[in-house]
Amino acid sequence: VAVSAGNESNSVLDFPAQQETIIQHFNQITAGNIMKMSYLHPEENDYFFDDADALVDWASANGLSVHGHTFIWHSDYQVPDWMTGYGGDFAALLNDHVTTIASHFADTVVESWDVVNEGIDETEDDCYRDSLFYQRVGADYIENAFRAADAADPDAELYYNDYSIEDGNSDKFACLLQIVEGLLADSVPIDGVGFQMHVQIDSPDTGAMAIAFQEIVDLGLKVKITEMDVPLNNPYSGEPFPQYTEFTAAEAELQKQRYHDIVETYLDVVPVDQRGGITVWGLWDSDSWLLSMPERAGSDDWPLLFTAPGPEGPFAPKPALQGFGDALMGM
Ligand code: XIL
Numbered sequence: 605v606a607v608s609a610g611n612e613s614n615s616v617l618d619f620p621a622q623q624e625t626i627i628q629h630f631n632q633i634t635a636g637n638i639m640k641m642s643y644l645h646p647e648e649n650d651y652f653f654d655d656a657d658a659l660v661d662w663a664s665a666n667g668l669s670v671h672g673h674t675f676i677w678h679s680d681y682q683v684p685d686w687m688t689g690y691g692g693d694f695a696a697l698l699n700d701h702v703t704t705i706a707s708h709f710a711d712t713v714v715e716s717w718d719v720v721n722e723g724i725d726e727t728e729d730d731c732y733r734d735s736l737f738y739q740r741v742g743a744d745y746i747e748n749a750f751r752a753a754d755a756a757d758p759d760a761e762l763y764y765n766d767y768s769i770e771d772g773n774s775d776k777f778a779c780l781l782q783i784v785e786g787l788l789a790d791s792v793p794i795d796g797v798g799f800q801m802h803v804q805i806d807s808p809d810t811g812a813m814a815i816a817f818q819e820i821v822d823l824g825l826k827v828k829i830t831e832m833d834v835p836l837n838n839p840y841s842g843e844p845f846p847q848y849t850e851f852t853a854a855e856a857e858l859q860k861q862r863y864h865d866i867v868e869t870y871l872d873v874v875p876v877d878q879r880g881g882i883t884v885w886g887l888w889d890s891d892s893w894l895l896s897m898p899e900r901a902g903s904d905d906w907p908l909l910f911t912a913p914g915p916e917g918p919f920a921p922k923p924a925l926q927g928f929g930d931a932l933m934g935m
Pocket of ligand 1: 893
């Protein structure tokens with residue numbers, strides 16, 4: 605499950621009820637924000653590890669592993685200003701960035717990383733997003749990052765992570781395949797593909813997901829679902845938005861089925877030794893990042909597995925959790 609920490613509101617480190625629920629139901633955490641570029645590398649010659657270390661220590665003390673997110677991500681708010689303006693050797697800069705962070709966590713419970721996040725743009729002829737990294741280094745920034753991470757932490761599992769690659773028939777998935785096959789052809793140390801899985805209640809269908817998972821499995825790579833959430837309202841459907849203004853028993857049932865079907869598809873298609881696991885992007889509904897997306901402005905949603913606690917907790921499991929669990933148990 606993804607968690608908040610550091611100076612974020614609802615930090616797991618100051619929230620006993622949250623800790624209890626996580627320790628009971630999950631075995632791995634991801635930092636929802638505080639291990640991204642601008643947090644860990646605020647100035648060219650200054651890395652800041654205190655908040656991440658505190659989170660990793662807490663995970664370790666409670667028997668949880670950590671999935672690292674993420675060394676390289678184009679998102680404006682995560683590229684530090686000093687990096688945008690950097691005039692020196694940009695490839696060397698990224699190499700230092702990845703090497704320093706990967707080395708720092710090499711001997712901890714951080715066992716895997718999203719090495720590059722969201723590097724694809726399927727509307728570009730060559731499939732690469734026209735990010736700062738691409739502009740300064742070219743497509744090689746991706747393979748460079750994998751090689752640097754592997755050299756610094758040979759035991760870590762290294763993922764390429766992206767959104768909207770869950771539909772195996774899509775142009776974006778075709779781009780993913782092309783890029784990943786290229787990395788493999790060049791013997792780049794990539795272990796798997798992270799599917800963010802920010803899906804809609806009714807799309808993509810699980811048949812299309814099965815195609816995508818199978819292609820990655822056939823390449824001998826791991827499949828990890830890294831940021832799953834299932835909102836009820838779909839701002840991209842062309843229908844009046846929001847479609848739902850209340851979370852009724854019927855909606856809860858619909859969502860339970862959707863969580864079930866996605867987990868079932870994952871287990872059906874991905875062999876045990878190629879499963880990187882499944883992460884949900886947040887613990888309880890009202891804490892979901894989706895609620896603050898501009899596209900969803902003004903509408904409520906209920907995308908996660910738990911509802912908020914009362915003042916003392918605990919968090920209440922939703923039918924979606926049962927759907928997830930049923931699938932895990934083959935029911
Ligand atoms: C989101 C966080 O959840 C928000 O708190 C933040 O404001 C923006 O980033 N894809 C990713 C994640 O890879 O890092 C994003 O996380 C959600 C989309």
